[in-house]
Amino acid sequence: MSGWEAGLDDEEAGAVMRTVARQLKLWREAAGLTQAELGAAIGYGEELVSSVERGRRIPRPEYLDAADEILGAGGKIAAMKGDVAEARYPKKVRDLKKLEAGAVELCAYNNSVIHGLLQTEGYARAVLSARRPPFAADQLDQQVAARMARQEIMNDTTAEALFSFVQCESTLRRPIGGKMVMRGQLERLLEVAALHNVDLQVLPLSREENSGLDGSFRLLRLEDGTTVGHVEVAHISRVISEPKEVQLLDIQYGIIRAQALSPRESMALIEKVLGET
Template sequence: MGVGGGGAGHADRTTDGADGSRWDTDLEDDSGAVMKAVGRQIKLWRESAGLRQAELGAAIGYSEEMVSCVERGRRAPKPEFLDNADRVLEAGGKIAAMRGDVAEARYPKKVRDLARLEDDAVELGAYSNHNMHGLLQTEEYARALFAMRRPAYGEDEIDGHVAARMARQEIFGRRPAPLLTFVLEEVTLRRPIGGRMVLRRQIERLLESGRLRHVEIQVMPTDREEHAGMAGELRVLKIKDGTTVGYSEAQLTSRLISDPREVQILEMRYGMIRAQALTPRESLAFIEKVRGET
């Protein structure tokens, strides 16, 4: 999913909601190739050491099934798996050295592509209508979202998606700082995703983020009669090279929008949404009020 090119790309997995189009748990795209290569190396080192999968698992604190899944490229090994395997198999750092490749490949390709797009953005604007935007989510809020996904994710998948989402939030500390603006529907402040205390901590995170000089958060009250965002969520990103692209999500799909005419429509809609919402100052006061009620 690149910024260049003349058309709009399509993805098969959403990135900020909790849904996706796959029933199976296979790793996708180039991630699968990386994991298979890592798995083959671990298997070669294990066999060279004369250990069975169950023996390696017992030595590093993992089940035989997990070792098997890693060697077949079906599961992304965690850093401690690689470190312990390196130590037990006396690989001299060769297994542990794959941590960087695994760390990137653990994330779905569409998430990695979106993260690269966000890394190149000098300005990002996003309207969210059913849950907090992914860049604003706490870890426990994001975990609750992925845990409610149907068909259900496995624990490893949930861990991977949550880690990917948290990694994208490095954009807040980037220098020079991009301008980040968000418009959230009032319902996102009141829907108790993960329970009341998870929501309260999420609201506190919003207040912290909204006080940053390069971040503006606005709330769209439910009682607004005029609303330019009734067609759903949207995102507009201005890239370092002067390009502007749009990004939208719906059930099971996400779409990069690069056609200038379509991007112009999204920019117009987002501008109207911001004008119709509470101002950033009014929004922080509103969020404070909701925190007191939560």
């Protein structure tokens, strides 16, 4: 259960975990089992069962599955796995995930790394491993899992949103994670670029004009017709809702798209870089 300590300073996650803990305790007591007896039945120690029921430890999916079976919950305990998984992710990741999930269109420019929604697991791990001060091993796993979970909105069979990405060519050539990781990442970009609801463009290094030199950003057009911006620098994540600031980002993104290669030309450039890797 390493790495599954509950974030007690996170009110939203704390509320979820208190509800889950209360339900687990009620089901155990209804079955007439002590914490020690339940732990023995599902393969965990009494202390860990106690920590889960006090909301101090986040139960893993296999814990919930085992408890559901032993306590005869008929899937009601196992059904909490999704809520528990969400609670495990850091708050700013959950907030960003909700924002992305509520968008009808997402536009993003990146000039340092490949956008998080486009990253392979190996590339994401390499990017997050470069953080200073570094994440502890369990925190790194948590961050990688959270980033991969955000990509559910890109599912070609269920996604209704439109996605527009512009990547600076430098992000294709920067060998983050090594040659094999970058090969996998470039192949992933070609896969995503082929999706019907995705436009992927590359802004070449050979362009004399580049309106994205001041950094990466994204725009999210929401279902209610409003648009918000989002910027992330170092350890700061900021949502921009002030209309004038959003308008400036919108204008900037339009100019960047015009400076970039077309989606077809961009795929050709990615294939070229892949062949050189």
